[in-house]
């Protein structure tokens with residue numbers, strides 16, 4: 235099943251799928267084995283910086299091979315694609331799904347760029363996610379002025395034909411300095427205005443009950459990145475303090491295990 239069909243089905247059932255970013259073999263392994271243990275489907279995400287870090291072909295092939303080997307139903311997705319050029323390279327490399335993030339442009343420009351990505355992705359049968367409104371990037375705070383407006387969302391989805399829409403309703407990337415507060419009323423209004431499955435970015439640090447409420451109100455895809463890095467690196471540090479072990483194949487599995495637990499817990503919350 236392609237991802238756009240999966241998202242539409244989940245959206246109708248008011249259910250959600252976890253989309254987790256991976257950064258290396260270890261975090262990929264943690265995510266896929268977590269999904270397998272929970273019998274869950276999963277979206278494996280690569281950001282532009284992770285693609286630069288691992289190399290596009292290697293990262294994509296590694297993710298595909300991990301899914302095939304585990305029997306987990308999953309898809310490879312480009313997270314926050316900053317240019318049509320990068321999107322095109324990912325489509326050529328066999329990604330199932332791409333995000334074009336032109337959220338910092340004007341509505342008109344965002345529509346134009348996203349529409350072009352939809353046109354290109356069509357040939358590949360790929361899912362296209364775009365962002366409307368502005369979700370705070372790392373170390374920024376979310377400004378309610380950047381929240382997604384239901385009228386704009388309706389126009390945007392109708393004119394672009396995107397098959398997933400990332401909405402700005404109060405979440406932010408990175409960890410939260412204050413208790414996050416999602417505007418669920420606004421989410422309900424956006425959901426009523428569009429037929430496109432909705433995506434929540436910046437799920438790291440959002441309390442479980444709030445995530446569940448967001449799913450009930452119409453979020454279909456939940457993006458998780460920061461908590462994964464945090465779980466992996468903190469556990470790794472803990473381990474390194476206590477040991478002089480240099481065999482990374484003995485040390486890394488502790489961090490993989492911790493990350494797998496995090497993924498399993500998230501999957502339990504959102505299922």
Ligand SMILES: [Zn+2]
Nearest residue numbers: 407435436457
């Ligand atoms: Zn994001």
